[in-house]
Amino acid sequence: MQFDTLDDIRAFCRDLPGGDEASADAAARRQQNLTKPPGSLGRLEELAIWLARWQRRDMPRLDRVTIAVFAGNHGIAARGVSAYPSEVTAQMVANFAAGGAAINQIAKLAGAELRVEPIALDRPTRDFTVAPAMDPDEFLAALNTGCRTVPDGSDLLVVGEMGIANTTTAAMLCAALMGGHGARWAGRGTGVDDAGLVRKRSAIDAALKFHRGILDDPLAVATSLGGRELAAIAGAVLTARARRIPVLLDGFVATSAVLPLARLAPDILDHCRAGHVSAELGHRELLRELGLAPLLDLDMRLGEASGAAVAILLLRAALACHGGMATFAEAGVSGAD
Numbered sequence: 001m002q003f004d005t006l007d008d009i010r011a012f013c014r015d016l017p018g019g020d021e022a023s024a025d026a027a028a029r030r031q032q033n034l035t036k037p038p039g040s041l042g043r044l045e046e047l048a049i050w051l052a053r054w055q056r057r058d059m060p061r062l063d064r065v066t067i068a069v070f071a072g073n074h075g076i077a078a079r080g081v082s083a084y085p086s087e088v089t090a091q092m093v094a095n096f097a098a099g100g101a102a103i104n105q106i107a108k109l110a111g112a113e114l115r116v117e118p119i120a121l122d123r124p125t126r127d128f129t130v131a132p133a134m135d136p137d138e139f140l141a142a143l144n145t146g147c148r149t150v151p152d153g154s155d156l157l158v159v160g161e162m163g164i165a166n167t168t169t170a171a172m173l174c175a176a177l178m179g180g181h182g183a184r185w186a187g188r189g190t191g192v193d194d195a196g197l198v199r200k201r202s203a204i205d206a207a208l209k210f211h212r213g214i215l216d217d218p219l220a221v222a223t224s225l226g227g228r229e230l231a232a233i234a235g236a237v238l239t240a241r242a243r244r245i246p247v248l249l250d251g252f253v254a255t256s257a258v259l260p261l262a263r264l265a266p267d268i269l270d271h272c273r274a275g276h277v278s279a280e281l282g283h284r285e286l287l288r289e290l291g292l293a294p295l296l297d298l299d300m301r302l303g304e305a306s307g308a309a310v311a312i313l314l315l316r317a318a319l320a321c322h323g324g325m326a327t328f329a330e331a332g333v334s335g336a337d
Contacts, residue, residue, distance in 0.1 A: 001147045001238070001239045001242055001243075002144050002147060003140060003143060003144060003147070003235070003238075004140070005136075005140070006136055006139075006140070006219045006223075009143075009219060009238070009261075009264070010219070010264060012238060012242070013261065013264040013265035013268055014265070016241060016265060016267060016268060016270075017241060017242060017244055018270075019053035019054045019056070019244060019270070019271065020052075020053055020054075020056035020057075020244075021053065023052045023053060023055070023056050023057055023058045024049050024050075024052050024053035026052070026058035027048055027049045027052035027053075027058045027059075027060070027322065028049050030058065030322065030327070031045045031048065031049065031322065033327040033328055033329070034321070034322075034325045034326070034327055034328075035325055035326050035327065035328055035331050035333050036325070041318075041321060043293075043295070044314070044317060044318040044321060045318070045322075047273070047295075047314065047315055047318040048060065048318045048319060048321070048322035050246065050273065051156075051246055051315065051318070051319065054244050054245065054246040054271045055155060055244070055245075055246065056244060059322070059323055060155070060319060060322070061155055061319065061323075062111070062155050062156055062312070062315060062316055062319060063155055064113070064151075064153060064154050064155050064156075065110065065111060065112040065113065065154070065155060065156045065158070065312060066112065066113050066115060066150070066151055066154045066156070066157050066158065067103065067107050067112045067113065067114045067115065067158040067159075067160065067305050067308075067309055068115045068117065068146070068149045068150070068157065068158070068159050068160070068233075068236055068305075069096065069103060069114065069115070069116045069117070069159075069160045069161060069162060069304055069305050070116075070117045070118075070119060070145070070146060070149075070159075070160075070161050070162075070228075070229035070230075070232040070233055070236075071089055071090075071092070071093050071116065071117065071118040071119065071121060071161065071162040071163055071229055072089070072118075072119045072120070072121070072124075072125070072142070072161075072163045072166070072227045072228035072229035072230070072232075073086050073089050073120075073121050073123075073124035073125070073163060073164065073165075073228075074086070074124055074125050074133075074163060074164065074165040074166060074168070074169055074227050075124045075125045075126045075127040075128070075133065076125075076127055076128055076129070076133075076165050076168050076169065076172075076203055077124065077164050077165035078127060079127065079129070079199055079203050080196060080199050081165050081168045081189075081192065081196060081199055081200040081203055082164050082165045082167075082168070082189060082190050082192065082196070083189070083190040083191045083192050083193075083196065084164050084190050085164065086124060086164045086165070088164050089118075089121055089162055089163055089164050090118070090121045092162050092304075093116060093118045093121070093162065096114070096116045096162075096304070097116065101304060102302055102304065102306045103160070103304040103305055103306050103309060106306055106309040106310055107309055109313070110309055110310075110312035110313055110316070111312075111316075112158065112309065112312060115149055116162075117145060117146075117149050117232060119142050119145055119228040119229060119232060120142075120228060125138075125226075125227055125228060128169075128172065128207045128210075128211070128224065128225050129203050129206040129207045129210060130210065132211075132223065132224035132225075133169075133223070133224055133225055133226060133227065134223050134224070134226070134227075134228070134231070135223070136223055138223075138228070139219075139222065139223040139226070139231050140231075142228035142229070142231035142232050142235070143231040143232060143234055143235035143238075144235055145228075145232045145235065146231065146232030146233060146234065146235025146236035146237075146238075146239070147235040147236065147238065147239040149232070149236055150236050150239040150240055150243065150245065152243070154240075154243075154245050155245070155246075156245065156246055156247075156248065156312070156315065157236065157237075157240045157245050157246070157247045157248070158247070158248045158250070158275065158305050158308045158309055158312065159233045159236050159237065159247060159248070159249060159250060159254050159257075159305065159308070160250035160251075160254055160303060160304050160305020160306070160308060160309075161229045161230070161233060161250070161253050161254055161257075161303055161304070161305075162229070162303060162304050163227060163229045163253075164190070165189075166227055166229065166230070166253050166303075167186070167187065167189035167190070167252060167253060167280060168186060168189065168200050168203060168204065169225070169226060169227045169230065169253070169256075170185075170230070170252050170253040170255075170256035170257075170282075171185035171186040171187075171200070171204055171252075171256075171281075171282055172185075172203075172204050172207055172225045172226075173221060173222070173225060173226060173230070173256045173257075173259055173260065174256055174259065174282055174286055175204050175208060176207075176208065176211070176215050176221045176225055177215075177218060177221055177259055177260065177263055178259070178286070178289060181201070181204070181205050181208070182200065182201030182202065182203070182204030182205045183201050184282070185204070185281065185282040186200045186201045186204055186281065186282070187280045187281030187282060188281075189280065207225060211224055211225060218259075218260035218261075218263035218264055219260060219264070221260055222234065222260040226257070226260075229253075229257075230253065230256065230257035231257070233254055233257035233258065234257050234258055234260065234261055237249075237257075237258050237261065237268075237269075237272065238261070238268075240271060241268065241271050244271065245271070246271050246272075246273070247271055247272040247273070248272070248273055248274075248275040248295075248308040248311055248312070248315075249272055249273070249274050249275060249292070249308060250275055250276070250303065250304075250305045250306070250307055250308040250309075251276065251277075251278035251280060251283060251300070251301065251302075251303055251307055251308075252278045252280040252282055252283035252286065252301075253303060254303075254305070254308070255274065255283060255286050255287065255290070255292070256286065258272070258290075259286065259290070262290055269290060269291075269292065272292070273292065273295060273311075274287050274292040274293065274294040274295065274308075275294070275295055275296065275307050275308025275309070275310070275311035276294050276295060276296035276297065276298060276300060276307030276308060276310065276311060277294035277296070277297050278300060278301050278307065279299045279300065279301040280301045295311040295314055296310060296311050296314070298310070
């Protein structure tokens with residue numbers, strides 16, 4: 001799948017592929033007949049039905065789970081908005097490759113394939129306080145990197161990111177598309193001190209003023225105020241929708257990446273669930289705006305898809321019950337009158 005123009009994205013969002021309601025209905029009927037009071041497994045039941053809808057089978061499975069982590073660098077980092085220098089992005093990508101990061105351990109535990117895609121790390125986006133972060137061709141190139149990363153036949157896609165200064169970019173997208181100033185959306189990210197937090201929020205306010213003429217166009221906002229790894233996440237989520245692959249979103253940055261898409265089509269995220277709510281300022285409010293109830297709330301704020309990857313284990317529990325439990329008839333147990 002490839003998008004050659006921004007209008008291609010808009011056209012796709014006007015005619016979205018749907019899930020399979022027959023499979024979802026069959027999965028719901030099975031849940032009603034398992035040896036438990038109806039609804040007693042709570043959201044585990046809903047998750048099994050959601051997976052059935054998007055996998056288009058009443059007995060969904062997680063044989064092939066893909067975690068895609070996209071990495072990018074940001075020109076805004078030069079303004080001192082992060083506690084770490086930009087070279088840490090490439091260093092962490094190397095750590096992923098060596099198997100030394102948190103996501104490596106969680107992916108292994110969750111039985112998932114980890115794909116890491118660094119995008120032009122030697123070419124940071126431009127400082128969005130004085131220029132567009134990307135031009136449309138750069139945005140589309142990054143978005144199509146995300147499209148190419150989604151494998152055919154995946155049962156579940158988990159998306160995450162790595163990029164020094166990208167919590168500033170995420171807060172920037174929220175401020176541009178949901179309103180408010182830097183103080184509403186920008187938290188401490190990697191742990192900036194008070195002076196760094198002031199710089200971060202001031203940069204967002206300056207960019208809102210500089211780019212005020214484009215704030216009514218979600219894709220112009222994603223291009224001029226976003227980042228390459230965020231664009232790639234958006235591309236991966238679009239491709240997953242085209243292939244009807246369910247998606248788990250990671251934290252604040254990964255969720256902000258799909259906010260421009262949601263502004264184009266509110267139902268674009270029907271195939272997505274929020275793996276967790278981050279401790280980062282703004283994520284909880286962003287999830288409320290998008291109508292996404294997080295599966296986990298563990299005060300995590302690492303990124304690199306770590307929170308959503310933990311949530312894979314919840315999905316496995318949901319499917320173990322959905323597929324492995326006996327029905328009342330099979331167990332010879334009397335059902336409710």
